[in-house]
Amino acid sequence: MQRNLIIALGLLVLGNVFTALYDVSIKWLPEDANAAMFLLLRQLSAIVIMLPFWLYAGRPRSQHIRLHLLRANSGSLGGLMLIIGLMSLPLATVSALFYSAPLMIVVMGVLYLKERISIAQIGATLLGFIGILIILRPSEMNVAGFAVLISALIFAANQLMLRKLPSSEPACLTVIHYNLLSLPLVVVLAAVQGFAGTSWTMLAVAVASNCFLLAYQLFCILAYRRAPAGEIAIAEYSGLLFCVFFGWLWFDEWLDGLSWFGAALIILPSLILPKLMQLANKRKLAAN
Numbered sequence: 001m002q003r004n005l006i007i008a009l010g011l012l013v014l015g016n017v018f019t020a021l022y023d024v025s026i027k028w029l030p031e032d033a034n035a036a037m038f039l040l041l042r043q044l045s046a047i048v049i050m051l052p053f054w055l056y057a058g059r060p061r062s063q064h065i066r067l068h069l070l071r072a073n074s075g076s077l078g079g080l081m082l083i084i085g086l087m088s089l090p091l092a093t094v095s096a097l098f099y100s101a102p103l104m105i106v107v108m109g110v111l112y113l114k115e116r117i118s119i120a121q122i123g124a125t126l127l128g129f130i131g132i133l134i135i136l137r138p139s140e141m142n143v144a145g146f147a148v149l150i151s152a153l154i155f156a157a158n159q160l161m162l163r164k165l166p167s168s169e170p171a172c173l174t175v176i177h178y179n180l181l182s183l184p185l186v187v188v189l190a191a192v193q194g195f196a197g198t199s200w201t202m203l204a205v206a207v208a209s210n211c212f213l214l215a216y217q218l219f220c221i222l223a224y225r226r227a228p229a230g231e232i233a234i235a236e237y238s239g240l241l242f243c244v245f246f247g248w249l250w251f252d253e254w255l256d257g258l259s260w261f262g263a264a265l266i267i268l269p270s271l272i273l274p275k276l277m278q279l280a281n282k283r284k285l286a287a288n
Contacts, residue, residue: 004226004227005226005227007226008222008223008226008227009223009227011219011222011223011226012219012220012223012238013238014219015215015216015217015218015219015220015223016216016238016239016242017242018212018213018215018216018219019212019213019216019239019242020091020095020239020242020243020245020246021212021246022209022212022213022216023086023091023094023095023243023246024091024243024246024250025205025208025209025212026038026083026086026087026205026209027086027087027091027250027251028205028208029087029201029202029205030197030199030201030202032196032197033087033197033202034190034193034195034196034197034198035080035083035084035087036080036186036189036190036192036193037190037193037195037196037197037198037202038083038197038202038205038206039076039079039080039083039186039189039190040183040186040187040189040190041198041202041203041206042079042206042209042210043076043179043180043182043183043186044179044183044206045203045206045207045210046175046179046210047176047179047180049207049210049211049214050172050175050176050179051176053172054170054172054173054176057170057172057173060169060170060172060173061173062169062173062177064164064165064166064169065177065181067161067164067165068174068177068178068181069181070161071158071161071162071177071178072177072178072179072180072181072182073181073182073185074154074157074158075154075155075158075178075182076182076185076186077154077185078150078151078153078154078155078158079151080186080189081147081148081150081151081154082094082098082147082148082151084143084144084147085097085144085145085147085148085151087144088142088143088144089144089145089148090247090251090253090254090255091243091244091246091247091251091253092240092243092244092247092253092254092255092259092263093135093145093255093259094148094243095239095240095243095244096131096135096240096255096259096262096263096266096267097132097135097145097148097149097152098148098151098152098155127265127266128265128266130262130265131261131262131263131264131265131266132149132262132266133262134258134259134261134262134265135259135262135263135266162174171217240263240267
């Protein structure tokens with residue numbers, strides 16, 4: 001069991017290298033790149049990449065098209081905002097802000113799914129949002145920072161909507177719908193800006209970013225099949241470290257001390273809370 005746990009942690013850390021490279025790939029875009037046009041090329045290439053998997057799965061169909069339609073179109077807007085943030089802000093700043101998504105999932109779970117949370121979870125959520133304010137700096141707030149937060153909010157909502165889909169539905173079908181059903185909206189967004197900035201370099205970056213994302217998803221599947229999610233989820237936060245490292249290595253970017261403190265408030269409570277809850281449960285069992 002211990003061997004499987006170590007292997008799973010290694011797989012998940014390796015997967016987070018690819019999710020950091022996905023963020024890095026946006027930085028490879030030409031200076032005159034258009035975010036909407038890049039999103040269009042990325043979605044088209046994702047459909048082409050996933051098509052063989054869909055065919056291999058026997059051309060499955062979904063009975064939840066409306067839900068897929070909502071996820072796809074909201075997700076395309078969130079993806080556009082994340083691209084804008086990555087094109088404008090340091091990698092580590094975007095990564096730290098985007099890790100607020102789990103906090104938002106907790107809040108929306110309470111508001112819309114009527115889920116119950118503990119006092120410790122409430123405290124961790126409040127600390128996380130304080131960390132967001134520290135990173136954004138109210139006196140230095142900009143459009144790109146807000147765009148990343150909105151993107152994280154949409155991502156959190158989409159994750160909650162996944163709970164409405166049956167587990168029997170193939171993952172390749174979900175991915176294809178996520179990219180296919182929002183194409184009309186993305187085409188309109190790109191057309192409004194005259195399909196500007198199209199180039200072979202942009203297409204290459206779009207393909208590379210999709211490959212990085214698919215590699216991350218593959219390693220996640222392999223990792224979570226080997227060990228319980230609660231025991232290896234801590235490795236997910238290695239993505240922030242990789243983003244900081246790649247930002248320093250390739251783009252001469254670095255978080256200042258205050259931003260590191262804000263990132264700690266976002267991430268550390270989420271890491272410590274599960275352990276505290278386990279200790280509390282053990283004490284209850286011992287008392288009984």
